[in-house]
Amino acid sequence: MRRRIIWVRPRKEKNISIDRGRIAEKLEERGKLEERGNYEVVVKTGIDFGLLKLLLFGRYDCLVGTTRIGAVAGLLAKMRAKKVFIDHVDPIEQFRVTDGRFKARVVEGVENLAFRFSDAVFITNEEDKLRVSKRAKKMIVSRLGIDYKSFANTSKNAIEKAESLLKSKDINIRDKIVTYTGGFEDIYHLDKLVLAMKLLKDWLLLLAGSGSAEDKLREIVQKEGLKNVHFLGSLNHNFIPGILLFSNVCVTLCETPRQQKILEYAASRTPIVAPKKVKKMFPRVQATDLEPGEVASNIKKAVKVPDSWLAEFQAETQKYDYEKVADLYEFVIKDLLL
Incomplete structure (x- = not known):
């Protein structure tokens, strides 16, 4: 049976620029090719009842969670002992400026837990490198992407x-x-x-x-x-x-x-x-x-x-x-x- 990967990304304004989900879509395309390997990728945007049901009761082998909401999804997946990869793109300071210190403190705590329990963390920003490296089992420096x-x-x-x-x-x-x-x-x-x-x-x-x-x-x-x-x-x-x-x-x-x-x-x-x-x-x-x-x-x-x-x-x-x-x-x- 093919391994199933769920990629959860934030519900951002999709019409402004080509968002992070394009990496997920590339993997989704590759997973359909027989020569690329035994996996399929399902891309989900934001968290709703359908995704919660999938994470808690559905069939999947691995979750990739992008920034903020991806960390929440990662913790839910870990409750079922699934493989979890966090894709950490935006520094917490950016969220602190836009959404305030109280919200940022809560989000930072959730992200820190996700880093600690994940199997690996992909990171693109320099600002949070020390924070991630102190908690992640495996930290992998990645890049932003463009078409x-x-x-x-x-x-x-x-x-x-x-x-x-x-x-x-x-x-x-x-x-x-x-x-x-x-x-x-x-x-x-x-x-x-x-x-x-x-x-x-x-x-x-x-x-x-x-x-x-x-x-x-x-x-x-x-x-x-x-x-x-x-x-x-x-x-x-x-x-x-x-x-x-x-x-x-x-x-x-x-x-x-x-x-x-x-x-x-x-x-x-x-x-x-x-x-x-x-x-x-x-x-x-x-x-x-x-x-x-x-x-x-x-x-x-x-x-x-x-x-x-x-x-x-x-x-x-x-x-x-x-x-x-x-x-x-x-x-x-x-x-x-x-």
Whole structure:
């Protein structure tokens, strides 16, 4: 009988970017191939009654749990003595900033238990390495993942979709465009980016995504009378490579060093403006302070970044392709399970 692997991931905004579940989907595809081995992968998003029933009473041999909710699922699976792998992506400090200290303390405790009882922990962030290493039986350093080919070689379909979307919003694709893709939360400092547009009258800002800070951002746009800021809404991830192709500069003001969006921007060979803390991890970004004037100034500087930098940065992102990241997960899971 084929071994059954359940992969539980958080219920995040799926239309902002290609999420962590793509690694699970790659394994799901491989499990269907006879030559790849005797396993199947079932991907579950969020915890509901159906998943609880499966975890407590259903048939499976192994559980992979991604960040937060995955830790809860992992503990439930361990109650039945199943193999458990925790896929720890987001540092607890990020949750503390967005959800408050009390919630973070509870979540941190649950995650710590999951690390201790799991068979292995995959970790992508530097911030929690010490915390995980103190508790996990086996800690495996992993990587964030991107669909490299989609960004490096944008398809004709993606280009046409993006062009049609931008034209429907009266956006001239020949204008100078700066783009942000992702969540709208305070941790991303998007208010600074929006205010920077006061100093970039001949630029357009495209904001693709959604989140709790959206109303505040719209208020700033209205108060400042900014006609060069456009909210695209939550887009299917298939649109994003095309949007980036029409962008002159991409921006992230989140100070977390490892960010999936930076890898996607780099794979699309677009100049990137990011905080100074990020430059330590990615030397080829145009570093900035978070003050709006500095952000505006560095957006102007970013367009002058040498093409050789963009090409080198793009080449570096190939190792983050989902296929290559999935190789590591498949090897470890099969080694400990099959």
